[in-house]
Amino acid sequence: SKDSDHAVVVAVASRAVFEPGAGGGDGVYAEGVAFPLLQALQKVNERLLEENSAESLLFDIVLITTDSQQQQQSSQLISSTKHYGLEVSRFCFSTEEDFSESLLKNNVQLFLSTDRNEVSQTSQKGVLSALLDEYTASCPSEQLRVLLCGDAVIRPDTNPTPASRQAAQSFSARLGKMRQRFGMSDSPLSITLMTSCGGRDSCGGALQTLRSLGISADEAYCLAGAPQGPILSVLRPHFLLSDGFSGLED
């Protein structure tokens, strides 16, 4: 059961979960890039409930779509979800104009989508948002891997607003709390810190900032200008959050 006071609401664009248009046969959609991610979120919930069957700090997964085609076939969306055994608590159908409001109304703490424009818009409206890409599809489904970027250079085109920084910090703090439910090894959730520009003091500072938010990072990578691509392809995070973790800002 998911107590709405404590649940961490994660909204995923339905186009990321299911391939738009393409039929998986039998009136069921084909798997999209966010599939392993959803499975990993579910795995975390399963393990949280194993530790404590009365746990209320769980992921609450919402599927949201503005895609008019998918809205028309809402029953197919719902049946596809059932077919794959995905634990989606709610389906939101929204227009493009109301999209961000819809997210805010549903108390969404994190929005994930493969659409760069969508992510940029919702981010500006103060909803913590992260972009999924083709690499997300190749991530493991047994462990949710979240990457926190200590210096905000992963997405240089977005300007972190104070609101989005706050959203990032509060989401990550909840994640940190979830992480504490598990031991050091065999955790279904892994939190990784990466600083791409600065040297060891940047990373050290970011580790301390995370600690002050109640987040105990599992892994840490300090690149100091080394190319991110090769490292990210080994790290394979499901998504990355890039605001509010620098030890050196503000």
Add this chain to the structure above:
Amino acid sequence: MSEMKPSDVAAAEDSSEEQDWNAAKTFFDSLKSNKPRPPKPRFAVSIAVSSRTLFNMVAERKIYEEEGVEKYVAFQVEHENEPLKPGPAFPFVKALMNVNSRLRELYPDSEELFDIVLMTNNHAQVGVRLINSINHYDLTIERFCMTGGKSPIGYLEAYMTNLYLSKDSDKVTEAIEAGIAAATVFMPEKESELSDTQLRVAFDGDAVLFSDESEIIVKQHGLDTFFEHEKHFENQPLAQGPLKCFLEALGKLQRKFYSKNERLNCPIRTFLVTARSAASSGARVLKTLRSWGLEIDEALFLAGAPKGPLLQKIQPHIFFDDQMFHIEGAKDLGTIAAHVPYGIGQKYHKGKLIEQPAKKE
């Protein structure tokens, strides 16, 4: 074997790499500190060291083995403001830093420097103590990977690592199998005075710089056959071994000093310490090096005599050998020795075939 870094890459990769590099450059320049900026990985000689080779973590390791990971991490966090003591690779790292200072003096705009990366599968919370310790000794280590228990091999490749030093022989073996020069470093039994103005690196020949092809002959057919074989094939270069590319990288940096007239004062010196004898089997080794365009400063042919006493005189910052017998001899007399787990030498101990227990599934 570790290849020299490719200079031709797809344009798309180049531009994102440039972006990452420029962002960091801007950041470092804005710091306005005396700290040298870390070099561009593509041009640098990347040396990855594990936490246990850089620092002495013997006591902490004991806690990990006897009480488990949670107690171990808690201990490290509790003591994170106490700097760790130097480990076996510490003098080597200091010597690398000295070479970098000399290179920066002569070539202030060059990225061809040593890049020292901390590569550990420690948990990030232990990282705070590691960073504090690095700060305490003011080591120029700005890049690190703390993998929280995961294998570092993928990251070694991502960093285009030229040499990986660890205390864990399984990881070292994995790295060598992936074509990365690697060795397991041992703490010597006693301390010795090492040069602080010159990096001194000693290599065994067969199965380190060269392949183990000749060693196979010794082990399977004996010394006489070996001598005949080597004389017969004197002019045929040996195949390369796991550390050949590292010697090559050192040679490239040495030539930068030579071209500025610093040959006599060169802060890098390399040694070949081989059980081969000069008369019967040495020629092939020297001809092989020449065919590769590589120089070695001093070649010492021991004709089977123990390596320990000679290494005591050389006092290298690190000595690479494939046979544990030589590693033990070296460390007994105070030399920092690093085992290269490659080739037929792994199946023998002091000339006798080791009985292998049936491999566990």
